[in-house]
Amino acid sequence: QGTLTVSSPQDPGSWDPIDTFLVNWASVATNIYDGLTYRGPDMELVPALATGWEELDEGTRIRFTLREGVTFHNGEPFNAEAVKFTFDRLLGDEGAAGPQQSNYTSIDSVEIIDDYTVDFHLGAPDPVLLTKLAGYGAMIVPPQYASEVSEEEFNLNPVGTGPFSFVSYEPRIGINLEAFEDHWGGAPQLANLNYRFITEPSTAVAELQSGGVDLVIPPTIPIGMISTIEQDPRLSVVSTPGPTVYSLRFNTRDGITADERVRRALIMAVDRDTIVEAILGGEASVIASLQGELSFGFDPALEPLPYDPEAARALLAEAGVAPGSQVQIDIRGNDATFNEVVQAISAYLAQVGITASIQPYETNVLLNDIIPQGRTGAMFQQSWGGWTFDYDNTAYSMYHSGEKWNPYDSDPELDALLESQRPMTDRDAREEVLHEIARYTAERALEMPIYNLNAIYAVSDRVQNFVPAPDSRLRLTDVTVE
Amino acid sequence: MTGFLFKRLLQAAFVVMVVTLIVAWAVRLTGDPALMLTSGSANVTEADLARIREGLGLNEPFLVQYFNTLAGLFTWDFGRSFVGGTQVSLLIASALPATLALAFASMAVAILISIPLGIRAAVSRGKWADQLIRITSLIGLSFPNFWLATMLVLIFSITLRWLPPSGMSGWQSFIMPALTMGVILTATNVRLVRTTMLEVLQSQYIMVARAKGLSERTVLYKHALRNCAIPLITYMGLQFGGLLGGVVVVERVFNWPGMGSLAFDAVAARDYPVLQSVIMVLSLLIVSVNLLVDIAYGLVDPRIRTE
Amino acid sequence: MDQTKSRFLSLDFLLGAGLLGLICTAVLASGWLFPNVGAIDLTARLVPPFARADHILGTDPLGRDVLARVVAGGWISLQVGVLSVAGSVMLGVIVGLVAGYYRGIWDVIVMRFADVQLALPFILLAITFIAIIGGSLTNTIILLIVSQWVQYARLVRAQVLALRDREFILAARAIGVKDRRILFSHLLPNLLGPVVVLMTLNVANNILLESSLTFLGLGVDPTIPSWGGMLADGRTYLQSAWWVSVFPGLAILLTVLGLNLLGDWLRDTLDPTGRTGR
Amino acid sequence: MNRPQHPTSPPPLLTVEDLSVAFGQNTVIENLNFAVQPGRTLAIVGESGSGKSVASMSILRLADIAGARYASGRIMFQSAAGPVDLLTQSQEHMRKLRGREIAMIFQEPMTSLNPVFPIGDQIAEVLMLHEAMPRRAALAEAERLMSLVRLPDAGALLKRYPHQLSGGMRQRVMIAMALACRPKLLIADEPTTALDVTIQAQILTILKDLQRELGMGLIFITHDMGVVAEMADDVVVMWKGRKVEEGPVETLFAAPKHPYTRALLSAVPRLGAMTGEPLPKVSPLTVFDGEAPRILGEARVQDTARYEAPLLSVRDLSVRFDIRKDWLGRATHYCPAVSDVSLDIYPGETLALVGESGSGKSTIGRTIQQLQKAAAGEVLVEGRPMSAMSLADRQRLRQEIQYIFQDPFASLDPRKTVGQSIAEPIETHGLLAGRREIRSRVGDLLERVGLSADVAGRYPHQFSGGQRQRVCIARALASKPRLIIADEALSALDVSIQAQIINLFMDLQRDEGLAYLFISHDMAVVEKMSHRVAVLYLGQIVELGSRAQVFETPGHPYTQRLLSAVPVADPTRRPERTGLAGEIPSTTRRVGDAPALNKRIEIAPGHLVAAS
Ligand SMILES: Nc1ncnc2c1ncn2[C@@H]1O[C@H](COP(=O)(O)OP(=O)(O)OP(=O)(O)O)[C@@H](O)[C@H]1O
Ligand SMILES: Nc1ncnc2c1ncn2[C@@H]1O[C@H](COP(=O)(O)OP(=O)(O)OP(=O)(O)O)[C@@H](O)[C@H]1O
């Protein structure tokens, strides 16, 4: 009962699953659609529209048993037909123009076995596929509705099987949902679920303070505002480790950072623990590789390099780096918190005799021009995180030769490692390789891993039973409001 | 006048063409939307990018793309956003009224505050009222608009709970954004009014107006004000043009769904169709405002010939 | 009629020059006053003002002394503010004078160009600009000039339109005064009032704008303090640590106040009619 | 207040007692006393710059708004609500008196009308305010008042803006405005300087009628002794901020006591004084500058004109102004300000251009000076058409031909000191090098026009009307021109200074062969200094001939009317002015309906008269 209003920082513009990769699409659409699988805040993969699945043919075929008696919001029945339609659409022409298709290219085809059984034929085993089926492009859409209405219409009036059905949408303003009483998992507690798109953190917080919204979801709240929220007795901050990791990557090709000793020295020169404590208010954890603790492939045994300015100085001297040497750090201009972090880093570097200058860039220029073309300074910001929480997602893009995010390095040994884990269907074996990759990159000090940021939610006391989701994909079925 | 109008309309068309051409060219210079669209996801191959570009119509020759956008002005079909695929016309149809409403409201606030204050300051030149007005008007300028906006929100929404902190709903939601913008515009306008007023007040015809026994109000607001109107309307025209372009920060702070943030997001995402169309509409508006201002010169001051 | 002496004794002048003199001296001496402005102290973050003797105006989120940064921040801010305004005024005034006085084709070309300029959104201009020539302090200033000359041009032109057919301009023409002299020696002083107003106020505007360019990549290294940058940094702390943004704002306020007092004084000096009997 | 009153004379309407006014350190009026009786006219005459205008502005309490300080004195006024001291009233209170009980006609009509409002509104405004008339009625009344002051097309004129009127027309608008509310006291500060004598005569008649009707007190400030003689009951003579003499008009004219008054009266040019003389004559004049009157100059015949080749010729010149346009921007109505005018000016010659107010005199001057485009016709300089000249040649012309604007205030840059303004032509044409030389030349010029060299540092607004006019004359002389177009250049000067300037002009003519196109309303001055006279009427020349021909054998009825309307500076010979004569001819025309062009016939050698 009651209405929950959520502040979300961005309007994805379309509610069609194949059109977008935006987290904030998922934070809303998770309530409208179901996937074959579901992954909740506890990160466990559980059955959803598929009640079970089997990996066949060494991982190149997966058979799903579908849930019976499920209907879409418009009354269409859910069945194998719908699944096939969904994936044909995603992998066909319609999906081609969107960004989601590339995530699912491992699927060759979907075969209907009977009304409630389908086989997915894969080109190659894809260890992350089951996770991917829990979100984004793999959300099941109603075949009849989706083929009858125009694409446009579908973008604006989504129909799924999820716990909430679509009521209205005003571009750039908000979207309203209501409880779908016939949901297979039971009707949600809330009667209405409204989202308002509020980009500006201070505005979202002001709305929260004045009761205009009940919940502010990531990535809205900057660290600097946490104390403001905590000062308000009716509000609280809830956080959980998130997907995003922050690092400064090195130019391993040119300049002083081509020397591994220098890279280690620079890492050791920075007191990351203090940074996390002081600047991030503890809402992050120091990392040793480019992944957080929730990531598949995280190795608790891998310790970050210690803060040791003495050793750093020694290493620098050994590498023949003269005190007063210059490095340039390229960052995104719009990331206020990381901006502070980098300023602190530059101060730490100064302590070991390295003069760091900071160069802000417009985000897209940095991401799509400066980094891919290898025109960065000695260090550059890399913040990264996929909702799949699979280290492969990060590692492959960052370390494999020729990848966009890897402009400087080319390491055949590392390439081989990265390629080797991809077809593995044995989770444990694959995890072992991922650990090895993490160790290997830490060894070579390819980047200065800094921290894994929490997903920070600000909640009004009206809201009960709220469990934060690390990936922002909140399914608000159990939440109640006073 | 008609000949003048005709000429100016031709020129306006030319301006719109040039603006859109520059925008189309400039935005293509700053990055590839296919990259932007996929920058969040891993495993993107060149083939994927090519596929996306094809889907977005980016493989067409530049001029074809450009003229397609331009044609939108006549068909009211501006294509679809790269992000999400919403009809651009839909976005503009919701953003433009929001921006216009806010622009008019802010201008109204600015005019209502600044003209009386500016005149007051000029009349009591050197006295305490003048000093007070001169100094306070600067406060609005020395702090950034987000600062002012946040202060207003703190006072009126959070502490007093009188006004909604954001969004565009009833008339109440206009108060704070219009006030924020108005105060900033006011700072300049007050001083502009004061400066020009000081000069006009020394004129012989003001003396004559007084000798007629006219009330001080009539002397100031009718006889003097009209004579300082030229710089004022020029500057207000510029301000209004700026407001039409949208004031990103203020729109953001008050979560106002206007053209400014629309354009801003479009630039950030290299969303060509949205950006080009928004700019096209904006340039039309701005050119019209400038035209109106130019026409107003002749109306306000008969000695200025419009041609 | 000895007005030259009393000219400089006006309150506006004394206050304005005093204020600006003080600010400039402090800014220039900041290296000597506060040798370690940049010193980060993560153990002393967000110390409120007047709480600790070593941080009179408190500290920022990185534990840097706000006072030191405000003083040192003037360097960049004043440079950007003053140079960008000076540049755009020069360009705009000349263009405006020429367009308004000669009218005809010049007017059309220049004013349509102005329309184009006004219709182009600043961020796009900025991003393209960096894409082409890269980001630096100089380029920031150039960008501001490029985007702001139009204001002056339109303002000046409008007034020239009103003035150009006045008798005293006709009289000057009748004497055979050269156009250049009519423009700069007759028209300009008679229309400078509003230009000076706009000028002094745009300094504040540009100081603030400078910081908002940082995220576009046009700004400067964030470790180098600037008033606009500090205000922007303080944005998320507005409710919890007001001093981070209020003091740089006050610095801007004082600067603009000084400039405006000087501007008013200049206006008064340029306008002889108001001075009698005062 | 309880002074015993003579049963015969009512209490004075206005009494100025011991008034002193200062601008900064400059005391411009010292201990001034005078009184005005209801129904009577007090004329204030005096030296230019002697404080007449400041005194009248003080009565309205406008001088303090302009920065003046009242050092001492009282100004008692019998207002409707009883006697009040105007100097102690608040501005708020004064506002109730202004316009309604005390009205003023300002000296400089050009700058006194608000440039951005149609003149109809400006007159109607007063009526709406004081008479509480609705707008329509007020406009109708404004139209009536405008035709009362003989403005043509009053109805259409209501919608015109001040800059579209000629000097004299604007002056009449000012008069209409002041008369609108039938005040108890009217201060007329040189109200007829820009009017030709026929219209002047009519205006004076109106004033007298109104005075009789309303019992209005009138303070009449003028330099024209003829007008004083005709209008005044009493006269106050001012000199250097002080009153030097006062008395009934007959006494004063008959037996002036103060040396300044005597110098003044002796300088009055009299029409007909030159009868029989073929050429203008310079006559010696008495000046009074403090101690004892001195006689300056000698008598001389001005035979400077050289009738070989004309210096400047105007051929078939027509100038028109579009008045109304249709929606396509085509003119439907226009004002044929100048039609088909031809004249020649020879080196060393003074050609006077006289004519009705609004007949196009200034327009001819401005066209010659390339400030106004001609619709047809040609201006030739030494036989070369101006349109065929190179830019450099035209630039040279701007040195050789100088134009003295009818409105001195508006033609001076408000932000330049008069010294800078006078130096400008010298610098522009590179006539002198070096700041020192230029400065001393400027000082020299100022002294030649009767101002002291140290006013060079002052700004235009700090001068009196006549002083500004002299600044403009000095500026015109600065570039050593060959032709000066003097548009009403002497109208604001008191006769004594006027005579000095006339002599200056004539000396320059003799020494440097200067030619003048002398636009004037003052027929006596014209008679005194011109070689030939052209009479303009409704944009066309109706009579052109040598001075003797035009003045002694006027051929055209308008010329005859003009001459008969000249007031005579003798209070004992007041002419009996009859009511207003006839229709006022319209000056606007529909496109296509061109005015009929006159045919001129030569009734004597060189004497052309339009056949009517
Ligand atoms: N605003 C002013 N500031 C300083 N001096 C002034 C100002 N206005 C007038 N004066 C001076 O006051 C004196 C008297 O001026 P006023 O205008 O009363 O002269 P006037 O008698 O009307 O002369 P005219 O016949 O030339 O109009 C002049 O010497 C003039 O220079
Ligand atoms: N800018 C204008 N627009 C329209 N009509 C004008 C304009 N300037 C002058 N006129 C008209 O041209 C006619 C002649 O004007 P001009 O100023 O030449 O008269 P004038 O002979 O100098 O009169 P005065 O003796 O009153 O100064 C007048 O009827 C006037 O209304």
Ligand SMILES: [Mg+2]
């Ligand atoms: Mg006077």
Ligand SMILES: [Mg+2]
């Ligand atoms: Mg005239």
Ligand code: NI
């Ligand atoms: Ni009495």
